[in-house]
Amino acid sequence: MTYEMKFEALAAPTRRAVFEKLRSGPMAVNVLAEGLPVSRPAVSQHLKVLKEAGLVTERRDGVKRIYSLDTKGLSELREYFDQFWDDALDAYRRSLEASDA
Amino acid sequence: MTYEMKFEALAAPTRRAVFEKLRSGPMAVNVLAEGLPVSRPAVSQHLKVLKEAGLVTERRDGVKRIYSLDTKGLSELREYFDQFWDDALDAYRRSLEASDA
DNA sequence: ATTACACGTAAGTCATGACTTATGAAATGA
DNA sequence: TCATTTCATAAGTCATGACTTACGTGTAAT
Numbered sequence: 001m002t003y004e005m006k007f008e009a010l011a012a013p014t015r016r017a018v019f020e021k022l023r024s025g026p027m028a029v030n031v032l033a034e035g036l037p038v039s040r041p042a043v044s045q046h047l048k049v050l051k052e053a054g055l056v057t058e059r060r061d062g063v064k065r066i067y068s069l070d071t072k073g074l075s076e077l078r079e080y081f082d083q084f085w086d087d088a089l090d091a092y093r094r095s096l097e098a099s100d101a
Numbered sequence: 102m103t104y105e106m107k108f109e110a111l112a113a114p115t116r117r118a119v120f121e122k123l124r125s126g127p128m129a130v131n132v133l134a135e136g137l138p139v140s141r142p143a144v145s146q147h148l149k150v151l152k153e154a155g156l157v158t159e160r161r162d163g164v165k166r167i168y169s170l171d172t173k174g175l176s177e178l179r180e181y182f183d184q185f186w187d188d189a190l191d192a193y194r195r196s197l198e199a200s201d202a
Numbered sequence: 203a204t205t206a207c208a209c210g211t212a213a214g215t216c217a218t219g220a221c222t223t224a225t226g227a228a229a230t231g232a
Numbered sequence: 233t234c235a236t237t238t239c240a241t242a243a244g245t246c247a248t249g250a251c252t253t254a255c256g257t258g259t260a261a262t
Contacts, residue, residue, distance in 0.1 A: 011112030025192040063238045069189045078182040091126040
């Protein structure tokens with residue numbers, strides 16, 4: 001749930017590929033694994049990490065597990081960078097003023 | 102310069118701490134290393150990774166090297182999540198419509 | 203010239219984690 | 233009940249990378 005976990009979760013290329021696939025909508029593990037260069041268990045493990053990071057949610061549908069993006073976790077990341085961006089601009093502006101005088 | 106490198110760069114806790122410190126303005130390596138639980142060479146190595154990822158820029162000032170946030174790379178990350186957010190909302194909406202009918 | 207300062211790089215260690223195959227568990231259908 | 237499907241978990245392997253200390257390099261001051 002922490003930022004730490006989210007960033008770490010998105011660092012691994014394959015795991016980020018899983019994450020990006022969910023951008024087009026909820027999907028079963030089977031479908032997620034298609035096209036990816038790793039085994040289905042590997043995808044399961046990645047999904048577990050993404051879930052614990054708060055980036056993905058899981059819902060059962062019969063034998064299948066449907067994974068979706070966690071909009072809450074995603075918005076947290078978005079706000080992190082929005083805030084970071086604002087702070088960076090302020091700091092940049094201040095460092096310019098300081099070099100004037 | 103790729104997304105891959107940026108995400109990987111921000112995954113390591115200490116390295117992200119270095120990155121976050123730069124939010125308050127440009128800083129020399131000495132200053133950056135203060136308060137961090139690792140050696141100064143470790144900070145140098147982290148800065149190298151951040152620089153290659155396009156998240157940080159370097160400028161020489163006498164004996165010192167002043168590091169700053171790379172606003173270009175930072176904005177790329179911000180746009181990534183903005184776009185991701187929009188796509189996610191669309192997909193979520195479509196998946197709701199599909200479950201209606 | 204030499205000393206001091208600020209920093210990067212080299213080399214080596216050690217833990218972590220991204221994968222594999224094998225196995226187990228829950229739901230569905232015959 | 234038995235087989236099938238879909239998935240998670242266990243266990244083990246192997247590469248990667250986050251650190252350390254030691255050393256080298258360029259700049260400034262005396």
